[in-house]
Amino acid sequence: MPDEPLELGEIAPSDHHVHHATMAEAGFLAIARRLPALIVQAFGMAWEASPRDTVTTVLLNLLGGVVTAFGLLATTGVLTALFSEGPTPDRVLAALPSLVLVGAAAVVRTLLQAGAGWAEARLSPQIERASEERLYTVTSRVELVAFDDPEFHNGLERARGRASGVASWVVSAAVDVVTSLISLAAAVGVLGVLHPVLIPLLLLAVLPDAWAAVRSARQRYSTVYGLGPARRRKWILAELLADRDPAAEVRAFTMRRFLLRVYDAVARAEQEEMLKLVRRQTLTRLAGNALGGIGSAVVYVALGLLLVLGAIPLAVAGTAVLAIRSSQSSLSSLMFTVNSLYEQGLYFTDFLRFCADAEGRLIPPRPLPAPEGFDRITADSLTFTYPGAEEPALRGVSVEIKRGEIVAFVGENGSGKTTLSKILAGLYEPDTGTVRWDATDLRQVSPEDLRTRTAVIAQDHTRWPLTARYNITMGTDKGEPALLSAAAVAGADKVVDALPHGYRTLLDRRFKDGHELSGGQWQRIAVARGFHRDADLLICDEPTAALDARAEHALFERIRTHADGRTVLLITHRLASVRHADRIYVLEHGEVVEQGDHETLLALDGLYADLYTLQASAYR
Numbered sequence: 001m002p003d004e005p006l007e008l009g010e011i012a013p014s015d016h017h018v019h020h021a022t023m024a025e026a027g028f029l030a031i032a033r034r035l036p037a038l039i040v041q042a043f044g045m046a047w048e049a050s051p052r053d054t055v056t057t058v059l060l061n062l063l064g065g066v067v068t069a070f071g072l073l074a075t076t077g078v079l080t081a082l083f084s085e086g087p088t089p090d091r092v093l094a095a096l097p098s099l100v101l102v103g104a105a106a107v108v109r110t111l112l113q114a115g116a117g118w119a120e121a122r123l124s125p126q127i128e129r130a131s132e133e134r135l136y137t138v139t140s141r142v143e144l145v146a147f148d149d150p151e152f153h154n155g156l157e158r159a160r161g162r163a164s165g166v167a168s169w170v171v172s173a174a175v176d177v178v179t180s181l182i183s184l185a186a187a188v189g190v191l192g193v194l195h196p197v198l199i200p201l202l203l204l205a206v207l208p209d210a211w212a213a214v215r216s217a218r219q220r221y222s223t224v225y226g227l228g229p230a231r232r233r234k235w236i237l238a239e240l241l242a243d244r245d246p247a248a249e250v251r252a253f254t255m256r257r258f259l260l261r262v263y264d265a266v267a268r269a270e271q272e273e274m275l276k277l278v279r280r281q282t283l284t285r286l287a288g289n290a291l292g293g294i295g296s297a298v299v300y301v302a303l304g305l306l307l308v309l310g311a312i313p314l315a316v317a318g319t320a321v322l323a324i325r326s327s328q329s330s331l332s333s334l335m336f337t338v339n340s341l342y343e344q345g346l347y348f349t350d351f352l353r354f355c356a357d358a359e360g361r362l363i364p365p366r367p368l369p370a371p372e373g374f375d376r377i378t379a380d381s382l383t384f385t386y387p388g389a390e391e392p393a394l395r396g397v398s399v400e401i402k403r404g405e406i407v408a409f410v411g412e413n414g415s416g417k418t419t420l421s422k423i424l425a426g427l428y429e430p431d432t433g434t435v436r437w438d439a440t441d442l443r444q445v446s447p448e449d450l451r452t453r454t455a456v457i458a459q460d461h462t463r464w465p466l467t468a469r470y471n472i473t474m475g476t477d478k479g480e481p482a483l484l485s486a487a488a489v490a491g492a493d494k495v496v497d498a499l500p501h502g503y504r505t506l507l508d509r510r511f512k513d514g515h516e517l518s519g520g521q522w523q524r525i526a527v528a529r530g531f532h533r534d535a536d537l538l539i540c541d542e543p544t545a546a547l548d549a550r551a552e553h554a555l556f557e558r559i560r561t562h563a564d565g566r567t568v569l570l571i572t573h574r575l576a577s578v579r580h581a582d583r584i585y586v587l588e589h590g591e592v593v594e595q596g597d598h599e600t601l602l603a604l605d606g607l608y609a610d611l612y613t614l615q616a617s618a619y620r
């Protein structure tokens with residue numbers, strides 16, 4: 001059966017796409033204006049990574065330029081001696097000192113270039129490390145709510161995708177731009193010294209090349225710009241074909257052939273565009289070279305005329321030819337690197353902007369230390385709206401938790417239970433309203449400090465690619481008894497016993513000797529983690545969703561016996577398990593609609609009674 005035509009559809013423009021658009025539209029002046037700031041930022045970053053290698057790179061490149069100019073001027077001496085009157089051996093002898101200088105300049109320049117290259121190559125990994133460190137230090141410290149803000153996410157994805165590569169790339173492009181400028185300045189300076197009229201002649205010789213370089217770079221940008229969505233689609237498909245998570249579904253739905261077809265169609269479209277680009281670029285280069293040839297011919301004719309008119313001696317004309325050639329190559333590489341620097345600079349600016357934005361989202365220092373413990377936690381009139389959300393998740397919620405109590409939050413999906421518990425754990429700040437531990441308003445307390453006093457068994461817990469031990473202790477060392485007792489409470493001890501290396505088993509199949517757990521086994525580990533923390537307030541958000549009946553029963557029994565004296569905040573849909581809670585808050589659409597113990601709420605005959613009766617009837 002013939003394959004149906006594929007519907008590839010369109011996808012939203014990526015930042016890649018947007019930057020190429022900016023690049024394709026940017027005029028040369030816009031680029032030139034942006035360049036100094038970019039170079040300064042790039043060197044700032046390099047300086048942070050390694051002042052020594054930065055200074056070495058810049059200094060050696062500068063010296064290289066000076067030596068180049070010196071070598072060119074010494075060439076005049078050689079040519080003057082060679083073109084003077086007299087027998088050839090005498091002329092060669094007379095040229096020798098200048099020749100030695102030219103040779104020495106060439107050797108020194110090579111050494112300087114090698115030194116500069118070495119320093120620059122050393123800079124690269126240091127900048128990569130520094131920029132990654134900067135990014136991840138700041139992202140791990142921003143307020144949690146930032147991760148619910150789509151703006152922050154977009155910025156983070158952009159910065160993350162290119163954080164390490166782009167900074168070192170921009171620095172190396174900036175170094176190249178500066179180096180080409182120095183070489184160009186050296187050649188122009190030499191020409192000015194030889195005869196001022198040679199400078200406009202130089203322009204004639206180098207402009208066609210410069211035009212071709214800029215045009216061919218633009219052609220590349222506009223092609224890649226057009227290919228943005230296709231490339232993104234290809235990357236996504238590549239992920240689906242080669243990643244672990246979708247691997248099972250790709251096979252279960254026998255999607256391999258279909259995905260490969262889509263991949264191939266996108267890749268072919270891309271290949272065709274790239275081939276067209278190669279043709280256009282070749283034509284442009286050809287035109288540039290032809291025009292450059294004409295320009296050079298005009299220059300040589302002009303030099304000939306200057307010679308005939310006696311305006312410059314033959315030796316000067318010879319040096320001028322060399323200087324013009326050297327300027328041509330410096331200018332071509334300058335044009336190329338300026339274009340790339342500008343484009344990469346857009347990504348680099350994204351990175352810097354994101355870091356600045358994230359630094360603005362850090363929580364400013366707070367005056368008070370977290371209270372040692374509490375007799376009563378009171379939350380009063382809390383409201384909270386997620387960034388970008390239209391509806392508030394909490395509207396005027398007040399709750400109270402006393403030390404040693406078990407308090408339960410119940411309610412239908414999306415009623416605000418998790419949000420409320422995260423505010424109580426100091427993970428989110430309420431928009432209005434207060435949370436107090438006894439008399440201490442938590443807005444006065446460092447959230448990081450507060451978090452050490454709370455433990456959260458999260459609904460969407462993380463499966464850390466670490467050993468079983470670290471998955472429970474999270475790097476805190478409280479000794480073996482604490483580890484074993486936390487594991488026992490959660491039933492994680494049985495999970496670990498079955499692992500080949502016990503607590504030392506790595507829980508990630510992607511690595512050698514790594515082991516995978518089932519959903520329920522992971523949940524036991526997550527519960528053990530919460531108990532191991534031994535905090536004043538233990539928040540259990542759906543701790544049993546993936547547990548089997550026996551493990552669930554054991555855990556709730558443990559919680560019912562007040563979890564060894566802890567204060568427990570329990571969020572669950574299993575209403576049979578909250579019957580023994582000291583107080584139950586029933587949430588609906590971000591509001592507390594009922595509160596009291598199980599008996600009181602049943603007597604109310606409201607939402608709780610409804611939900612409870614519904615669940616209980618399933619077991620009759």
Ligand SMILES: Nc1ncnc2c1ncn2[C@@H]1O[C@H](COP(=O)(O)OP(=O)(O)OP(=O)(O)O)[C@@H](O)[C@H]1O
Pocket residue numbers: 148386387389393411412413414415416417418419420459
């Ligand atoms: N990160 C988020 N960004 C934006 N809105 C969110 C986010 N998390 C939750 N919400 C919204 O806030 C509301 C309350 O969600 P919350 O997770 O607190 O509910 P819940 O009662 O815990 O639900 P469930 O029983 O399904 O776990 C919901 O309308 C949800 O869509």
